[in-house]
Structure formats: structure tokens, C-alpha cells
Amino acid sequence: MRRTDRLFDIIQILRDGRLHRAQDIADRLEVSTRTIYRDMDTLVASGVPVAGERGVGYMITQAITLPPLTLTPAELEALNLGIAVATQIADADLKAAALTLADKIDAVLPTQTIAEADAWKFAVYPFADATHNFTHMPVVRAAIKARQKLRLVYTSREAMVTTRTVRPLHMEYWGRVWTLTAWCELREGFRVFRLDLIESAEALPELFVDEPGKRIEDYEP
Amino acid sequence: MRRTDRLFDIIQILRDGRLHRAQDIADRLEVSTRTIYRDMDTLVASGVPVAGERGVGYMITQAITLPPLTLTPAELEALNLGIAVATQIADADLKAAALTLADKIDAVLPTQTIAEADAWKFAVYPFADATHNFTHMPVVRAAIKARQKLRLVYTSREAMVTTRTVRPLHMEYWGRVWTLTAWCELREGFRVFRLDLIESAEALPELFVDEPGKRIEDYEP
DNA sequence: CTTCAACTGACAGGTTTATGTCAGTTGGAC
DNA sequence: GTCCAACTGACATAAACCTGTCAGTTGAAG
Known part of the structure; x- marks a missing residue:
């Protein structure tokens, strides 16, 4: 919880819109500059509009x-x-x-x-x-509606990478992760994919129609 | 990330609505029952509707x-x-x-x-x-609108507990935490409080009116 | 009372994460 | 070129977290 606190503090410091050197922030928060640089990475990756310029310092780029x-x-x-x-x-x-x-x-x-x-x-x-990784949400959601088949590159939790064509049926939100329930043509059965583990999702021109045994209604967990 | 994965797995197991013993779940996920009990704590604290009964097992109580x-x-x-x-x-x-x-x-x-x-x-x-702790959000928001003073019991990050009366002015969301900007009558100045660090918030019958120097417009971070 | 399985607390070991130090490199301003 | 401060990578250490073991307790059902 400590690190989150510090990230929050950094935003508070940057909030004034003025220029801040990593050294000054580091002194103020009693950590090393290396830690500040790492924190800045995290903030930028988190979407905080902060920009650093060599020889100058850090500044909030927009509010x-x-x-x-x-x-x-x-x-x-x-x-x-x-x-x-x-x-x-x-x-x-x-x-x-x-x-x-x-x-x-x-x-x-x-x-x-x-x-x-x-x-x-x-x-x-x-x-x-x-x-969180919501990158594939739009394409997956669109494919469900359009009844388009999807080509997924998926990394299982065991770090196995597979490429498969699926019929996307249903999305669920589990608070921490989104899942896609689909009929997998590779495995010939229903599979649940975690969106955050999908490497790439490509909607194929191929459409699919309801077939008994391949509909969401036929899925039993 | 491993632990999150397992929590997710546990939900998937419980999803069938049937009864599951901690021992069975532990065997299936290849961890000890102690870990399952700890995970169940986490799930319950996270709001997952799962209930355990001694001598019986765990079951999802609602979908x-x-x-x-x-x-x-x-x-x-x-x-x-x-x-x-x-x-x-x-x-x-x-x-x-x-x-x-x-x-x-x-x-x-x-x-x-x-x-x-x-x-x-x-x-x-x-x-x-x-x-996250949103418990005090309703009362704080209401107090801002009603211009009611608030009595806060607040634990600072240095673990100091203080009780203070404040004029609540403005709330902000920082992605990880909510803050309340208020004019603190204890410190005689503007202070920013993190909602998740508020122990208790009580709206007082006492109202406040704008006074120069105590308005949100006068606040300069 | 016995049995079952949920639950709890304490402790030890292992693993992961965070941080600091150091020794660099990079890009802009002068 | 020099200076400045952002940036990067590698490594060692320290702190935090996770997990298993163990030795219990609790509450319900039979």
C-alpha cells in the first residue's frame, strides 16, 4: 500500500502545473531518484498526463x-x-x-x-x-453482435500459445477479469477465454449461424 | 497474478451452484485448505456471494x-x-x-x-x-450539497488519528482514491482528505456559508 | 457425545516485489 | 563542446507477501 500512496503523492505534487525535478520529488518523498523514475513509468503507463523532459523536469501536460x-x-x-x-x-x-x-x-x-x-x-x-487489458473488448463485442467468427491468439495460464477460430457467444465481467464464452472450433467444444489473456483477436469475414449444441443456451459450465 | 487466477478459478468452481468442500477445492487447485480458507475470506470481503457452513461446505448464495x-x-x-x-x-x-x-x-x-x-x-x-472504501461517500457528498459541516475522524498516513470539524467543499476521484477538499476548522486552513482514510464522517446540524478565504475558489494547492 | 468441515492464530520458509546504489546513455539548451 | 536532468540496466539487499504446517476452536447434524 505504500507505493500507491507515493504515486498519489507525486500527482499531488505535480498538480500545481509547475516544473519538478526528479531530485526534488525524491527528496520530498524521501526516496531515491531511481524510485521516482520508476514511479513515473508507472504513472505514464497508467495514463496520467505527465511528461518529462531531459534537462528540464516533469510537468503535468493537461488537466x-x-x-x-x-x-x-x-x-x-x-x-x-x-x-x-x-x-x-x-x-x-x-x-x-x-x-x-x-x-x-x-x-x-x-x-x-x-x-x-x-x-x-x-x-x-x-x-x-x-x-487490466481492455484492448480486445471492442472487436470481441462487435463479433458477438455480428455473429462473426473470431481468430484468437490465446496464451493459456500455462503459457501455452494457441491460435484458434471460435464462435463468440457471450461476455461476462468478473470484477477482475472479463471472459468470453465461445464455441471453439479447434477443441470442438465450449471454452471460456479470459480477455486479458488474448494476444490478438481478429474478426473473420466468416459468419456463423446457430446450430444445436453450439449455442450459448447449450453451454453448461 | 497467481493468486488472482486462483480466486477466479474458485468462482468458476462454485459457479455450478453445488456444494464444495474446502478440501476438494484445495485438491483441485493443488493448494492447502488453509489457503482456500484465506481465499474465501478474500472473496467474501470482495462481495462474492459465497457462504460456508461448518460441516457442510461452500456454496454460491445468489447469482x-x-x-x-x-x-x-x-x-x-x-x-x-x-x-x-x-x-x-x-x-x-x-x-x-x-x-x-x-x-x-x-x-x-x-x-x-x-x-x-x-x-x-x-x-x-x-x-x-x-x-477501496466508499462507505463515507454518500454522507460526504450530501454534506457538500447541503453545506453542512462534517465531523471527521481521520487517520493520517502517519497513523495519527484526529477528530476535526471541516467545511466540505469538493470531491475528486484520482483513479485509486477519492479525496475531499475541505476547510479544516482544527488547522484553520484548507486540507485534502483521502476518503479511504476517513474512519467516520458525521454530518453536523451546523450549516456554513461562504466566507472569503474559506471557499473552494480560494484554495490553491 | 461424536463427527464433520468450516474456521482461526501463530509461525517458518520461500518467493516476489520494492528500493537503493552505481555506472552508464540520451537529448536539449547554452 | 559542456551542463543538466531525464532515463536505462544490472545487481544486491530489504521488505512484503504467499503458502504450508500445525494445533487448536466452533457450530450444526446425527
């Missing part, structure tokens, strides 16, 4: 602030979190969607709360958990 | 499944994540809000996509990261 929203309090909180998570995602489409989603909800809700909402300003800063 | 949604693909993904996160939260209001939020979006979007959405079924299972 991401959203306008006030006008939801019911609890909904606002739920959406708040949702947007925060969605903006963490590397996928640009999803980032944009999270924002338009906010707009849509904003538009459909009664506007009477706008006035009082000005006291509730919030900002969302990207800070992805680099362990 | 949480949501009906199909009808958003644009990207929005669906964004919301998907948002709901997944929101349902992780211990706060019952927020859980409910996440669900009604989904309903509202569902209602306001064009219905033409409903037909094709049936191929896109998804389920969300709670699996909170136990390190």
Missing part, C-alpha cells in the same frame, strides 16, 4: 476536468465511478463513449438540480490499473 | 444477472464497466442507483437495437477490490 453533472446524488456517484473507470481505458472509443454517456444521462434527467449542482464539482483524472 | 441492455456498443461497454464497479460498492444506495441508472439509459435510447441485443447478454458479478 482533465469535467463539467458539473446533474444526476440524483446516488446516480451521480455511480456514474462518477463508471466514468472514472471508463476513462482509464486505453481504448479511445470507450473514453469518448463514457463522456457522451454522461451527456445523454445529463440530457434526460430533470434539470432542476442543476442550480444546486454547482457546489458539487468534480474532476476525474485517469489512473488506470495497468494490469 | 447476479442483469437483463440485456440496449446501448450503442461503446456506450454499453462504458456503462458495463461503470455498473460493474458500482455494484462492487458496499453502499446499498449506490448499488441500487447503478441499476436504475442502467434502466434510465435503457429507456432514453432508441429501441431499434433491442432486437439485435439478445445476442449480447451479459452478467455482472460483484468482485470488489477490498482496498
Whole structure:
């Protein structure tokens, strides 16, 4: 938990928009510069808009602030979190969607709360958990809808890499990982794939139709 | 990453809704029963609806499944994540809000996509990261809106526990932690509190009004 | 009361992760 | 060219975490 704290502290330091040398940050947080360089790597990989320039120092390159929203309090909180998570995602489409989603909800809700909402300003800063990998979500989701077969390069947990053609059927979110349930043409049976273990996913032109025994309804875990 | 994998495996095993003894799970995953008991702790703390009964075994107590949604693909993904996160939260209001939020979006979007959405079924299972603590969010948010003073019991990172009365002004989400910016009457100055380090938050009947130097606009990090 | 299996606490060993030191390299400004 | 500070890689050590063993306790069912 210590390291997370320090990463948080670094953002707080950078927040002023001014220039900071690794040495100064290191002194302030009582660690070595090497640790700061490593932390900066983590922050950049997490999507924090910080840039370092040799001979100069580190600076926040942008501040991401959203306008006030006008939801019911609890909904606002739920959406708040949702947007925060969605903006963490590397996928640009999803980032944009999270924002338009906010707009849509904003538009459909009664506007009477706008006035009082000005006291509730919030900002969302990207800070992805680099362990998550949502890269293949769009293509997988699209293939499920379009009933397109998928060619997957998949690394199993035993580090075996296989290439297979599957019929994508169903996605689930397990809080830590997303899974894809599919009928695997290589194994001739249902298989559950973890999205974060998919190396590459390519939608094939080949479509598939429901066949008894290969539908999601036929899947029994 | 190994441990996460095993937690995921345990859910997969429990998913069949049948009874499982710790010994059996331990054998299957090739770890000791002690490890399984520890894993079960983690799962329960994460909100996975699993219950153990002495002399009997472990069983999933409920399955949480949501009906199909009808958003644009990207929005669906964004919301998907948002709901997944929101349902992780211990706060019952927020859980409910996440669900009604989904309903509202569902209602306001064009219905033409409903037909094709049936191929896109998804389920969300709670699996909170136990390190997050959103317990005080509702009361803090409410106090900001109502301009009520808050009495905080706060544990600083140096493990110092203080009780203070603050004027809550502004909340921010930093991806890993939420912060509350407030004017602290104990320190006579602006302070930033991390929500996850707040022991207790109590809204006081006492209201506050804007005073020069104590408004969020006057805060300079 | 006995049995079963969930549960708990303490401790030791192993593994992984974090950090510091050091000795470099790189790119821009002057 | 020199200076500056970001950056990188390798290695050793220290701290944190994970796991197994063991010796218990607890609660329900028979």
C-alpha cells in the first residue's frame, strides 16, 4: 500500500502545473531518484498526463476536468465511478463513449438540480490499473453482435500459445477479469477465454449461424 | 497474478451452484485448505456471494444477472464497466442507483437495437477490490450539497488519528482514491482528505456559508 | 457425545516485489 | 563542446507477501 500512496503523492505534487525535478520529488518523498523514475513509468503507463523532459523536469501536460453533472446524488456517484473507470481505458472509443454517456444521462434527467449542482464539482483524472487489458473488448463485442467468427491468439495460464477460430457467444465481467464464452472450433467444444489473456483477436469475414449444441443456451459450465 | 487466477478459478468452481468442500477445492487447485480458507475470506470481503457452513461446505448464495441492455456498443461497454464497479460498492444506495441508472439509459435510447441485443447478454458479478472504501461517500457528498459541516475522524498516513470539524467543499476521484477538499476548522486552513482514510464522517446540524478565504475558489494547492 | 468441515492464530520458509546504489546513455539548451 | 536532468540496466539487499504446517476452536447434524 505504500507505493500507491507515493504515486498519489507525486500527482499531488505535480498538480500545481509547475516544473519538478526528479531530485526534488525524491527528496520530498524521501526516496531515491531511481524510485521516482520508476514511479513515473508507472504513472505514464497508467495514463496520467505527465511528461518529462531531459534537462528540464516533469510537468503535468493537461488537466482533465469535467463539467458539473446533474444526476440524483446516488446516480451521480455511480456514474462518477463508471466514468472514472471508463476513462482509464486505453481504448479511445470507450473514453469518448463514457463522456457522451454522461451527456445523454445529463440530457434526460430533470434539470432542476442543476442550480444546486454547482457546489458539487468534480474532476476525474485517469489512473488506470495497468494490469487490466481492455484492448480486445471492442472487436470481441462487435463479433458477438455480428455473429462473426473470431481468430484468437490465446496464451493459456500455462503459457501455452494457441491460435484458434471460435464462435463468440457471450461476455461476462468478473470484477477482475472479463471472459468470453465461445464455441471453439479447434477443441470442438465450449471454452471460456479470459480477455486479458488474448494476444490478438481478429474478426473473420466468416459468419456463423446457430446450430444445436453450439449455442450459448447449450453451454453448461 | 497467481493468486488472482486462483480466486477466479474458485468462482468458476462454485459457479455450478453445488456444494464444495474446502478440501476438494484445495485438491483441485493443488493448494492447502488453509489457503482456500484465506481465499474465501478474500472473496467474501470482495462481495462474492459465497457462504460456508461448518460441516457442510461452500456454496454460491445468489447469482447476479442483469437483463440485456440496449446501448450503442461503446456506450454499453462504458456503462458495463461503470455498473460493474458500482455494484462492487458496499453502499446499498449506490448499488441500487447503478441499476436504475442502467434502466434510465435503457429507456432514453432508441429501441431499434433491442432486437439485435439478445445476442449480447451479459452478467455482472460483484468482485470488489477490498482496498477501496466508499462507505463515507454518500454522507460526504450530501454534506457538500447541503453545506453542512462534517465531523471527521481521520487517520493520517502517519497513523495519527484526529477528530476535526471541516467545511466540505469538493470531491475528486484520482483513479485509486477519492479525496475531499475541505476547510479544516482544527488547522484553520484548507486540507485534502483521502476518503479511504476517513474512519467516520458525521454530518453536523451546523450549516456554513461562504466566507472569503474559506471557499473552494480560494484554495490553491 | 461424536463427527464433520468450516474456521482461526501463530509461525517458518520461500518467493516476489520494492528500493537503493552505481555506472552508464540520451537529448536539449547554452 | 559542456551542463543538466531525464532515463536505462544490472545487481544486491530489504521488505512484503504467499503458502504450508500445525494445533487448536466452533457450530450444526446425527
